[in-house]
Amino acid sequence: KQEVTQIPAALSVPEGENLVLNCSFTDSAIYNLQWFRQDPGKGLTSLLLIQSSQREQTSGRLNASLDKSSGRSTLYIAASQPGDSATYLCAVWGYSGGGADGLTFGKGTHLIIQP
Amino acid sequence: GAGVSQSPSNKVTEKGKDVELRCDPISGHTALYWYRQSLGQGLEFLIYFQGNSAPDKSGLPSDRFSAERTGGSVSTLTIQRTQQEDSAVYLCASSLAQGPYEQYFGPGTRLTVT
16 A cells, blocks of 8 residues: 655745655555645645656745655755745655555645745 | 536534535536545545446445435535534545546535534
């Protein structure tokens, strides 16, 4: 059964710092990996999707990398801003093992950017 | 265009009552997913629909949970005889098709069972 772990569980940094959020998964047989952002009381917003054949994706100040063989992904946030404060979730879509088919999520990293 | 919508946004119910949660996917999206997010837990996949095909129910936590999708669009998640452990945020997502496509999430329904 696929398991996704995110480290750290919480992070608080001053505004302007560059930071890295980590995600690891136990089964490397995945189609893709997706990073989401969740603001309090709201749904998930997709940030980046990396296909299994890709190594990284970039969007603005965000860069996500994927090392499928080692079961790891990182989300790099450059020049952090208070508006980046949210919970960041990592999710993988694994090969269907004959059971339910959907994304497997980590528990998230709660990020606070101090003004 | 309009995103995924869910209703109600909040629902408080007494233990033992039945509840219905609604999801309206993005127009043109044939795949629809339900997830549950409990306090302190990650998102848990419940069920998905592809068009009008019968859903895969193996992710549902108990037989008190059921879901249907009418006309390949709107979906309803029903929880019968609610228990306190059913308290959670229920999220719906849709994608262009079933499979490893990007999923777009609704704002969720926060269910509280008293």
